[in-house]
Amino acid sequence: MTRGAVVFLLLVGMVMGAGPALALDDLTPYLEQQSAAEFSGEESIVCYTPDGTVSELTVVRQADGVRVVEDGEGAIGVTRVYHGDNWVLGDQYRVEVSGRDRFLSRPVTVVDVVEGDLVRVGLFFDQSSGALLASDVHNADGSTYCSSRFLSFDPKRPVIPDDLLAGLTTGPGSSEAGVVDADAFPTEIAGFSLTEVYEGPAAGVTNGYYADGIFSFTVFVSERAIEVPELVDAPVVKMRRGEYQRQFYPGQVIFAWQTRSGGIVLVGDLPLDLQEDVLEALPAPGKPNFFVRFWRGLFG
Amino acid sequence: MTHLGELLSAYLDGEVTEDERKLVTSHITDCGTCQAELADLHLARSALRSLPVLDLPAGLLDGEASVVIPLVRRPRVWIAAAAATVAVFVGVATFVAPEPTVPITFNEISLEHNNRSQLDPLLTPGKAVPPVSLPIGGAE
Amino acid sequence: MPEDVPLSWEEVARTHGRKIYNFAYRLTGNPDDAADLAQEVLLRVRRGLASYQPGSFEGWLWRITRNAFLDDVRRKNRRPTSALPDELDRFAAISTPSPDDVLASLRLGEDIQKALLGLPYDFREAVVMCDVIGLSYDEIALASAVPVGTVRSRIHRGRKMLREALL
Structure with missing residues (x-):
């Protein structure tokens, strides 16, 4: 089945209210579930770079398709979680559901994005909420570039104050004035x-x-x-x-x-x-x- | 007095013999006409060389079109000498502008990118954390 | 064999395709014509490489390019077009409409192209080969099948005409 056909059937399925779990070798259903998930938690990100290790611990809240991320220093990012329209996966990648595991004592589905022989990205999706609980990004030589992990996770709908929603960037790009040639x-x-x-x-x-x-x-x-x-x-x-x-x-x-x-x-x-x-x-x-x-x- | 004419263009291009080069440099010191002409030629030459190098249209080389090859002009040591001569005689050096810069802050860069990468549904590290302080009332 | 002789058509296409396109574009001022011409030249190079005699590769290549261009002009039975295209700048010189200085330099590029298209063909060809492609006078002489003295004269007069047009 071609990717186009998969996407088409998925869209049909969604329109008809059917469940999205149509093709397990496609990322789309996982992305749909992830964007619809409601949760809060502490997430760590670590990247291993030629200039040393860089890391950050943030508090994440997500509800109604809006994601609020706060770092320890009071900086707050508010973004709309995207749900897949116009999204295209590069031809070099294929998606493999490599198994089921447990993370933070929760059942997760492990989805690998594979490029040739390389697992380029490993994704750990919470089976009940759909949230992406952990991810690993690898360099071409198989070494890890960045890892993200939720250290705590609460699958309850968080409260996102209205004043934070006011800071929501409305669309792609702050400089909408000039879409140029x-x-x-x-x-x-x-x-x-x-x-x-x-x-x-x-x-x-x-x-x-x-x-x-x-x-x-x-x-x-x-x-x-x-x-x-x-x-x-x-x-x-x-x-x-x-x-x-x-x-x-x-x-x-x-x-x-x-x-x-x-x-x-x-x-x-x-x-x-x-x-x-x-x-x-x-x-x-x-x-x-x-x-x-x-x-x-x-x-x- | 005979003026140098096309020898001036050839001089700018380094396409002169050693004798011709000496003739040009000695003549030009006290010939205002040739100084002015050399400046004009230099300007036209610089204008042509300032034209942007265009990329091959995609697909023209059956998949090789994306190869990026700068249009290399062969190095000619005398260009510097010729340019210096022009500068000395017609004061071109006063026109050479310092290189101005455009300042962009890190926040602007990140915001621009992160706003865009919202379109990317996969919240891999980096997309999860917009490293930006949004100006949100009461959030500090 | 001179060391600058590429070994294969692919290599010629890779190393010279962009130059050929720029040459054609500066002579025609039209991206479509330039693309057609670049393709035609590469076709001729592919056919001609087998019989290429070691010598000045640049001279040989640009002679083919020039002949292809002139054949095209003859076939279409018209003078080289002077239509100005939509600006297609190189990647590093993005056209951004608002800042005055960027606009000024863009207009400058258009002005130069327009002035170039106003030159008689022989002079236009000479200055483009010299200042856009970076050929030596000897190579231009080979490509255009004229003596070096003629090249010198054409470049000189071409630049003077251009300077006047840019006033």
Whole structure:
């Protein structure tokens, strides 16, 4: 059965009110259940990076398709949990239900996203609530890049105060003002598909969002060098094509570099090998040449 | 007085003999006409070289189209010398702009990406935690 | 054999396809025509590689490119188009509509392309080969089948015309 047929039957099933557990080798039903789940808990995220281990402990509440995440320092993120429209899993991945297990004394279904011989991502879904209780992301060599684990889990519907909902970002992208010509970005970078292009967040900056169904990244491009104040002290890492500023955060990495014709910043949740692949496919680090500066000097 | 004419373009391109090069450098020191012409030629040449390099349309090479190859112009050591000469004689150096930058904060970057990655239903690490402080009343 | 001779068609396509496309685009100002031309050139290269005699590979390649372009112009029985395309900038030079300076530089690129299309063919070809593709005068002479002195003259006059058009 083709993926299209699976999705179609799933959609039909949903419309008819049938259960979503139609195809166990498809991620969609798990994603549907996960987005509908209501729970609260403490979640830890640990990532193992070339620059050391980065980790974070957060308190998570999810209800009515809204997810509230608080870190220990009072920062709060409110996001809408997405439920799968237009979502496409990259051809390189296949989904395997590898078994059942217990996690936090709860029965979980273990779902692997496999790429070739590599288990790229392992997912542990709570059987009763549908929540994603744990996940592991692996590098190409099989080593672990990031792990998330709920340390405590309460499958009761949490209360999410109205004032938090007021902070809910309404849709994809804060810079909705400027959806710009997507032709300017390659439609595909290292197996990731371009899904959206926006202007912002600063004047003269355009950003494109790329996803492969499992990982995603956003590329910010400007004709000027991009300066990220928080990255001033970030390590400079030498890779095959030149030097990049790189900073790891729990579950996220940022690269910034200057090219011959401007500046690029990349942010995403890519494992280490995919970071390299994507950087290889983007313009290389370099200094703007004399003529560019000469021209700007004359004409601004 | 005979002016240099097309020798000036060839000089900018390094396509002159050693004798021609000496002729240009000695002539130009006291010929305002040729100085002005050299500046004009330099500008036209720079304009052409400032044109963006276009990517091959997708699919043109049957699957090889995504290969990114910079349009490399062969290095020519004399370009620097020629440019320096132009700069000296017509004061081009005063036009060379410092490289301006665009500041973006980490929060802006993260917010932009995380808002987008909400579209991705798989809450792998990183998507679960938008590392951003949203300006929420009373939340601090 | 000179060391710059690629071994296979795939390699030529990979290393030169983009240059050929840029050459065609700058001469026609039209992305569709440029894509057609690049494809035609690569086809001719595939056919011609077997009989390629070691020498200046660049000169050989650009002669094919130039002939393909001129054949195309003749076949379509029209002058090289001067239509300006929607701006298709390279990835690193994204067109963002609002900031004045970005707009200015974009308009500048359009102005340059427009001025280029206003040049007579021989001069346009010479300056594009020299300043966009980066060929040497010798290579341009081989490609265009004219003496080097003619190349020098065409580049010089082409730049002067361009400078005037850009005033």
